[in-house]
Amino acid sequence: MKIECSTLPMGLLAAVLALGPMTQVFAKTPSDQLIVGMSMVNLFSIDPANAPxxxxxxxxxxxxxTLIKRDQGNPEKHLPQLAERWDISxxxxxxxxxxxxxVKFHSGNPLTAEDVAWSLYRVMKLNFGLATTWKAYGYSVDNIQSLIRATDTHTLVVDLPHTLDPLLLVDSLAISPSAVVVDRKTVLAHEKNGDLGAAWLVTNEAGSGPFVLTKWSANDSLLLSRFDGYWGGAAKLKRVVVRHMTESQSLRLMLERGDLDLAYGMAAPDIRAxxxxxxxxVQSLPRGTMYYVAMSMKQPEFAKPQVREAVRNLIDYQGLDEQVMPYYGKLNQQPMQLGLQARLPDPGYHMDVAKAKKLLAEAGYPEGFNTTIRTLSEPPFIDIAARLQATLAxxxxxxxxxxxxxNQVxxxxxxxxxxxxxxxxAERYPHPYFSLRTFAYNPNNSDDAGLPNFQGWRASFFSPPLNSLIDEAGVTRDSAQRISLYHQAQKLYDQQVGPILMISQMTDTVVSAADVKGFSGDDAEATRYLGVYKQR
Known part of the structure; x- marks a missing residue:
């Protein structure tokens, strides 16, 4: 049976789109809708305060x-968005x-500077992982309302708690997932037991962006509808429908027969085919995020540098790069994105089983030991884990x-x-300070510090000398001196055998139908569908 989707009522269309990938629906997708296939297994909250x-x-x-946005790939150039201009003292x-x-929110409420200030206060008050970004600058729930405040309806004043390069803060306001502006009145109308709307915002939204969330069924489908009152002009597409699909072959099949317009997360063999x-x-999008193998230094084995170095020598970096990571990532062994002036060359880690066995014996594990590897069950994570399991053995x-x-992993x-x-x-955009702060910085190693956005804290890696180098780089204005500090930090992380071992820098390959136009992937997976359309 042939079903013409463009003539279906919306409710029936949603039902058709929610069908499994093997359903025999041979229909061309509607010209005013973008049908996207991707895994939604890692989409468990869209609350900006708790959606990293x-x-x-x-x-x-x-x-x-957000107030501003970063010019693609340039960590020192920012463009207006909600803010028309800004001044630095x-x-x-x-x-x-x-x-x-x-600017109006989807509710019809006008967007004000008070909404901006309250959105950042809400992040600090709820104190989920994304609050770490602002804590690192010295903000706290006690001081943020006096330091970030509306002086009138359309003016926001941001004071830095201590000496810091202000462009770092400006950059965070452009790129942090927690820097988006929420509709204060709407959120507070859904507050329960003082949660600042946290329960409601897990599956609902209160934004001002080009699309409105119409429906979200976890691990099933998500529907975005055009917001005709968007200040930047209405989107060209009427709807974006995201379908939860984890099988790469199903994504490929549905693209080929015209049931999907765009797919994320396809496996390399299917893309190659x-x-x-x-x-x-096929569009390859470089990302700032890293694929890595991390060890917890809370575990007695991995607290020993010899064991961490042994693991470093039991990873087949080149094999992973050549056989697993095409279309997913590019070899990178530094805790810093490729292409940055401050980045040192890769240290050249490679498989050396004899050296690893010697190190394990020195650490008191001549026969090795048992451990576990946690990961997602989808490629390339599961493929990396399987290779690691074999080489560790x-x-x-x-x-x-x-x-x-x-959520579990x-x-x-x-x-x-x-x-x-x-x-x-890790940090999505290229910036040496944010890269090192994400992977190597940990200002407080106690369990109750609550700093999950620092990967170093997650892995219980604590190095005061390394912290000092990163702190100094964050306030240094002289370019040559700053680069020297970044070099010293990378060398020290290598010498101390940091427990987070970078193996690849993410490349996100997006596959779409040839008639999809205006799609330009963002290097932080913050891609907007505002200008996307179909040429038919």
Whole structure:
């Protein structure tokens, strides 16, 4: 039976789109709708105060706005968004933002500077992982309302708690998932027991972006509808429908027969098979996030530097890069993104089983030991974990693989309750300070410090000398001196055998139908569908 989707009522259309990938629906997708296939297993919240994942960022970029945005790939150039302009004081301790006066939330409420200030206060008050970004600058729930405040309806004044390069703060306001502006009145109308609307915002939104969240069924489907009152002009598409799909072959099949317009997360063999087809477009998007293997230094084995170095010598970096990571990532062994002036060359880690066995014997484990590897069950995570399991066994480390949802896997790491994890994360945009702060910085190693956005804290890695180098780089204005500090920090992390071992920098390959136009992926998975359309 042939079903013409463009003539279906919306309710029936949603039902058709929610059908499994093997359903025989041979219909061309509607010209005013974008049908997207991707895994939603790691999409468990879209609350901007508690949604650090890449998938949530991709959704929220279409529901919310930030004060400013970063020019693609340039960490020192920013463009207006909600703020038309901004001024930095001569002493660098104050930034004043002047907001647009024509912005309305989806509710119809006007967006004000008070909404901006309250959105950041809410992040600090709820104190989820994303609050770490602002804590690192010296903000706290006690001082943020006096330091970040509306002086009138469309003017926001931001004072820095201590000496810092103000461009770092400006950059965070452009790129942090927690920097989006929420509708204060709408959120508070859904507050329960003083939670600042946290329960409601897990599956609802209160934004001003180009799309409105119409429906979200976890691990099933998500529907975004055009917001015709958007201040930046209405989107060209009427709807964006996201379908939860984890099977790469199903994504490929549905793209080829015209049931999908765009797919994320396809496996390399399937991409390779259709790359070059005149009906398909393949776009490779470099990301700042890293695939890594992390060890918890709370575990007695991994607290020993010899064991961490042994693991470092039991990873087949080159094999992973050549056989697992094409279309997923590019070899990178530094805790810093590729292409940055401050980045040192890769240290050249490689498989050396004999050296690893010697190190394990020196550490008191001549026969190795048992451990676990946590990871997601989807590629390339599970493939990296399987390769790691095999190469660790060559050195005598017997590891079992434990898979779970994104919330389970990353939740265990945020709770500092893991042994080894294969994961992906870190600062999305290229910036040496943020890279090192994410992977190597840990100002307080206590369990109750609550600093899960620092991967170093998650892994219980604590190095005061390294902290000092990163802190100094954050306030140094001289470019040559700053680069020297970044070099010293990378060398020290290598010498101390940091427990988070980078293996690849993410490349996100997006496959779409040839008639999808205007799609330009953002390098932080904050891609907007505002200008996307179909040329038919």
């Amino acid at each position: 994942g890449l998938d949530a960022s991709g959704v929220n970029a279409n529901l919310y706005d 001569e002493d660098g301790r104050q930034v004043t933002f002047h907001l647009r006066q024509d 259709i790359d070059g087809s005149p009906k398909i477009q 060559e050195g005598g480390i017997k590891a079992s693989i434990v898979t779970g949802t994104g 990353y939740g265990a790491m945020r709770a500092r309750n893991f042994e080894i994890i294969v994961a992906r994360g």
